[in-house]
Amino acid sequence: MTTKKILGMLISATITLAGANAAMAAGQASMKVVGKANPPIGHYEFCQINTAECEATGRDAGPHRLTEQTWRALLEVNYDINTKIMPLTDMEIYGVEERWAYPISVGDCEDFALLKRKLLIDRGFSPSDLLMTVVLQPNGEGHAVLTVRTDRGDFVLDNMRNKVMLWSETEYTYLKRQSSTHAGRWVKLQDGRASFVGSVNSN
DSSP states (O other), X not given: OOHHHHHHHHHHHSOOHHHHHHHHHTTOSSOEEEEXXXXXXXXXXXXXXXXXXXSBOOSOOOSBOOOHHHHHHHHHHHHHHHHHSEEOOHHHHHSSSOOOOOOSSEEOHHHHHHHHHHHXXXXXXXXXGEEEEEEEOTTSOEEEEEEEEEXXXXXXXXXXXXXXXXXXXXXXXXXXXXXXXXXXXXXXXXXXTOGGGGGOOOO
């Protein structure tokens, strides 16, 4: 089966824009920011090397307008990177616990998200709407995904799945993400589905 056919099946099977509207009406479409947070050490070190990518994003013009064209871009970038990059841990790749970098053929979860962010910026998305995000998996392990702010809600691009989902439909607990006004700064998230998240130490 060709990549084009697989992507077509993925588009037809994934959440529709109408479904996104329904979620937004239910008040679950966008994450709630509750304060400042310290950046993950991996992102801090990434910014020391890639300073131009960790600067103020300028005035926040608000969430990206989601159209069929931009929705397809999200699906294509998520699918393409998930199938082209082999997942390996930083210890397996670099021999260290944590290193954020653009992957070439292999990468950790945050590497997938960094590359997707870069490719979507190249496609015209604003950096203020493409936010690296730290979550907890149900097993308690940390994980990184890319949050895309849109006028239909906050969607998540994840290396663990090809389906692009609203954040509130995932099984993750959301801890913190990049600021929409400064790519080098981070904010704390209040996950309304789990009351304890507000007290999680973001250091």
